[in-house]
Amino acid sequence: MKKYTYSARKSDNQGNWGLVDADGAVLGRLATTVASRLQGKHNPLYTPHVDTGDWIVVINAEKIVLTGKKWDQKQYYRHSGYIGGLKTTSAKELKEKRPEDLIRFAVKGMLPKNRLGKKQFKKLKVYAGDQHPHEAQSPEIIAL
Numbered sequence: 001m002k003k004y005t006y007s008a009r010k011s012d013n014q015g016n017w018g019l020v021d022a023d024g025a026v027l028g029r030l031a032t033t034v035a036s037r038l039q040g041k042h043n044p045l046y047t048p049h050v051d052t053g054d055w056i057v058v059i060n061a062e063k064i065v066l067t068g069k070k071w072d073q074k075q076y077y078r079h080s081g082y083i084g085g086l087k088t089t090s091a092k093e094l095k096e097k098r099p100e101d102l103i104r105f106a107v108k109g110m111l112p113k114n115r116l117g118k119k120q121f122k123k124l125k126v127y128a129g130d131q132h133p134h135e136a137q138s139p140e141i142i143a144l
Contacts, residue, residue, distance in 0.1 A: 019056075024065060
């Protein structure tokens with residue numbers, strides 16, 4: 001009897017699709033669920049160095065919830081590369097302009113910082129409204 005740990009291959013990934021409704025969901029709790037699904041940690045074949053995750057579609061991104069005073073106090077930073085080029089945006093301003101980016105930034109921070117993490121992040125699709133163009137993939141609804 002062989003005793004070894006099974007290591008998944010890229011061809012073992014089924015490529016399932018999941019649908020998450022962000023209406024009334026807390027940002028951090030939603031992001032952990034989505035990041036875990038993108039990495040494939042829900043899958044019994046999970047292997048850290050292989051992409052065994054699912055494709056995830058998030059709808060109603062404009063109805064996401066932050067607790068406490070985070071709408072005013074949470075800041076998102078970017079830098080132009082020039083001296084004094086630091087730009088800040090509050091979570092409230094970001095929600096008004098691009099509500100999808102709130103979820104994208106939260107999930108991206110929870111994924112690995114390497115080539116595999118970039119590949120997994122590309123499998124995330126976020127939409128502000130309740131319409132999405134991925135009906136043909138028949139995504140299964142993921143409860144939070």
